[in-house]
Amino acid sequence: MKAPLIRLVNVSKVYGLGENQVQALQNVSLEIQPGEYCAIMGASGSGKSTAMNIIGCLDRPTTGDYYLQGENVARCSSAQLAHIRNQQIGFVFQQFHLLPQLTALENVMLPLVYAGVPPRERQQRARLALEQVGLGHRLHNKPNQLSGGQQQRVAIARAMVNQPALLLADEPTGALDSRTSQEVMDLFAELHQQGVTIVMVTHEADIARRAERIIWFRDGQVLHDHLRPDDVYQAIRAM
Amino acid sequence: MDIRESLSMALRTLAAHRLRSFLTVLGIVIGNAAVIAMVGVGQAAQRYTAEQLASLGTNVLFVVPGREDARRRGIEPPATLTWEDAQAIAAQVPTVRWVAAQINESALASYGNRTTPTAVTGTVPDFFRVQSFDLQQGRFFHELDVQRQGRVVVLGSDLAAKLFGDRSPIGERIRLRNLSFEVIGVLAPKGAFLGTNRDDAAYIPLTTMAYQLTGRRSPYGLTVAFISVSARDEASVSAAQFQITNLLRRRHKIVDEDDFYIRTQKEAVAIAGNITGVLTILLAATAGISLLVGGIGIMNIMLVSVTERTQEIGLRKAVGATEGDILQQFLLEAIVLAVAGGILGTAVGTLGLIGIGWVTPLQAQVSWEAVILAVGVSGTIGLVFGVAPAQRAAQLDPIVALRST
Ligand SMILES: Nc1ncnc2c1ncn2[C@@H]1O[C@H](COP(=O)(O)OP(=O)(O)OP(=O)(O)O)[C@@H](O)[C@H]1O
Numbered sequence: 001m002k003a004p005l006i007r008l009v010n011v012s013k014v015y016g017l018g019e020n021q022v023q024a025l026q027n028v029s030l031e032i033q034p035g036e037y038c039a040i041m042g043a044s045g046s047g048k049s050t051a052m053n054i055i056g057c058l059d060r061p062t063t064g065d066y067y068l069q070g071e072n073v074a075r076c077s078s079a080q081l082a083h084i085r086n087q088q089i090g091f092v093f094q095q096f097h098l099l100p101q102l103t104a105l106e107n108v109m110l111p112l113v114y115a116g117v118p119p120r121e122r123q124q125r126a127r128l129a130l131e132q133v134g135l136g137h138r139l140h141n142k143p144n145q146l147s148g149g150q151q152q153r154v155a156i157a158r159a160m161v162n163q164p165a166l167l168l169a170d171e172p173t174g175a176l177d178s179r180t181s182q183e184v185m186d187l188f189a190e191l192h193q194q195g196v197t198i199v200m201v202t203h204e205a206d207i208a209r210r211a212e213r214i215i216w217f218r219d220g221q222v223l224h225d226h227l228r229p230d231d232v233y234q235a236i237r238a239m
Numbered sequence: 240m241d242i243r244e245s246l247s248m249a250l251r252t253l254a255a256h257r258l259r260s261f262l263t264v265l266g267i268v269i270g271n272a273a274v275i276a277m278v279g280v281g282q283a284a285q286r287y288t289a290e291q292l293a294s295l296g297t298n299v300l301f302v303v304p305g306r307e308d309a310r311r312r313g314i315e316p317p318a319t320l321t322w323e324d325a326q327a328i329a330a331q332v333p334t335v336r337w338v339a340a341q342i343n344e345s346a347l348a349s350y351g352n353r354t355t356p357t358a359v360t361g362t363v364p365d366f367f368r369v370q371s372f373d374l375q376q377g378r379f380f381h382e383l384d385v386q387r388q389g390r391v392v393v394l395g396s397d398l399a400a401k402l403f404g405d406r407s408p409i410g411e412r413i414r415l416r417n418l419s420f421e422v423i424g425v426l427a428p429k430g431a432f433l434g435t436n437r438d439d440a441a442y443i444p445l446t447t448m449a450y451q452l453t454g455r456r457s458p459y460g461l462t463v464a465f466i467s468v469s470a471r472d473e474a475s476v477s478a479a480q481f482q483i484t485n486l487l488r489r490r491h492k493i494v495d496e497d498d499f500y501i502r503t504q505k506e507a508v509a510i511a512g513n514i515t516g517v518l519t520i521l522l523a524a525t526a527g528i529s530l531l532v533g534g535i536g537i538m539n540i541m542l543v544s545v546t547e548r549t550q551e552i553g554l555r556k557a558v559g560a561t562e563g564d565i566l567q568q569f570l571l572e573a574i575v576l577a578v579a580g581g582i583l584g585t586a587v588g589t590l591g592l593i594g595i596g597w598v599t600p601l602q603a604q605v606s607w608e609a610v611i612l613a614v615g616v617s618g619t620i621g622l623v624f625g626v627a628p629a630q631r632a633a634q635l636d637p638i639v640a641l642r643s644t
């Protein structure tokens with residue numbers, strides 16, 4: 001068996017102090033193999049985003065260990081974490097989070113700037129990434145000149161421009177209508193074909209259905225960690 | 240990250256918020272403009288007084304009654320310096336060329352129904368040589384006028400114009416304190432000297448002044464306000480100073496402290512320079528404070544900007560920016576703002592100086608030291624006041640930053 005890309009061991013996350021303490025995650029253990037396509041589901045407040053933030057090295061567990069490609073992330077400095085986020089992880093957010101003053105091309109170039117890629121190569125790679133998401137004709141538009149679906153595709157190009165092994169998406173279709181949502185999912189499927197490991201959070205059954213595996217959270221714990229998407233889809237349709 | 244990357248990023252952000260950037264640096268602009276203008280004015284004043292004193296000639300000495308420090312303490316100078324002293328200097332000091340004792344008063348001058356207050360100087364013919372006056376019309380008064388206490392007057396050009404308009408005053412009679420004087424000459428315009436207008440003045444014989452106009456005498460004889468002396472040449476100034484000191488000590492039978500002192504041209508320039516130098520420092524300090532206030536303005540707006548750009552910071556961190564990258568970016572924004580403000584302020588200050596040059600005799604120049612200092616100080620202020628906002632930005636938790644919508 002291959003070594004897991006992601007391995008969470010008894011991870012807990014506590015927010016706040018004293019009276020206001022919230023146990024966002026409680027002893028979560030989880031493994032995701034390279035090349036898998038997982039969807040995380042669960043009720044609001046069940047800890048999905050918290051888990052994603054830890055997997056994405058934006059946050060650290062309160063207790064427990066997180067191994068990314070075998071390396072214990074808890075031991076990394078904040079500069080090392082920044083490097084990991086830059087090189088190994090791509091993020092896609094519900095709110096796109098494009099910088100409004102930059103063009104599509106410049107937004108996509110941003111991770112390459114922090115990677116220290118020289119300007120010419122940066123341009124070429126960003127252009128290529130935008131062409132791959134079908135926006136080769138929109139390089140110099142600002143985000144407010146693009147539709148929601150186009151903005152999310154720019155964000156996907158930005159996430160993938162450094163060719164990371166792992167794509168993390170927290171409700172990537174949450175702000176999109178169902179047709180553009182499916183277009184974004186087509187892109188994800190393509191990336192999955194190319195071997196990218198994808199973990200995405202979603203509330204929608206027909207989005208989750210496109211994944212290979214569903215992890216179900218409840219109250220900060222993993223309730224099921226290997227549901228089959230079609231079963232989940234049928235169950236939710238039946239309700 | 241490469242500093243050029245951060246710089247171009249900072250420039251883009253500032254350009255994207257042009258109005259805000261401009262308003263942010265307004266304080267720095269005003270501060271710098273003030274520094275440039277104030278230092279320029281101060282230095283111009285310094286140069287102006289030096290030029291004025293130098294226009295007297297470099298070999299002039301002033302003999303002044305009283306102890307050297309008395310004037311500064313506001314003590315009325317004693318009436319110890321006399322016309323006889325001046326005559327003795329002229330007769331006995333070989334390194335001296337011209338000696339001019341003088342008494343200064345103010346009086347009402349009138350001609351026909353025109354009356355105007357003016358400065359009256361009682362003096363001797365050498366005065367015109369020491370001060371290098373030129374004539375427009377008529378003549379200076381002679382030794383004979385002084386001996387005879389002649390009622391003759393030489394007018395400054397402004398006073399002549401006030402009393403006579405375009406007409407020639409030569410041979411006319413004017414009244415000074417109700418005494419009638421014959422106008423024998425009009426001086427060529429000489430300009431102001433340290434703020435007093437030497438063209439709005441009347442010059443009469445010393446004796447006439449002492450015995451008829453003021454009636455002021457002392458047990459020592461005819462006392463004078465001061466004596467200006469012209470040494471033979473620049474090289475003999477110190478010799479003249481030494482010889483005059485000895486002569487006056489003998490004449491005044493001084494055993495311990497002198498009751499007079501002698502200023503050379505050089506010392507007078509130095510003193511005037513000191514006074515205007517202090518003025519310059521005061522002006523610069525005031526301007527410096529406004530620069531400081533400008534810096535606080537930058538900090539203020541930068542802090543607001545960090546709060547506003549929380550999401551941007553979170554996103555940059557998510558795609559790989561380190562705390563150092565963010566720190567550098569925000570610090571550079573503050574420095575770029577401050578330096579731009581410095582340059583803009585220098586331009587405004589320079590325009591201000593040109594304006595001042597039009598309305599006053601101060602021909603101010605922009606000094607390079609002031610420009611470099613102002614821009615350098617601005618940059619430093621940007622750095623110092625940029626640190627707090629930049630640190631706040633760098634330390635933002637990316638999750639909190641990304642969650643805020
Ligand atoms: N920074 C924080 N400070 C305090 N509590 C927090 C913080 N972040 C999350 N929580 C709490 O942790 C719990 C899990 O939050 P999380 O955002 O992971 O839920 P979620 O599953 O993503 O929900 P949703 O589907 O609504 O996005 C919630 O109770 C939330 O209120």
Ligand SMILES: [Mg+2]
Pocket residue numbers: 048049050170
């Ligand atoms: Mg969430």
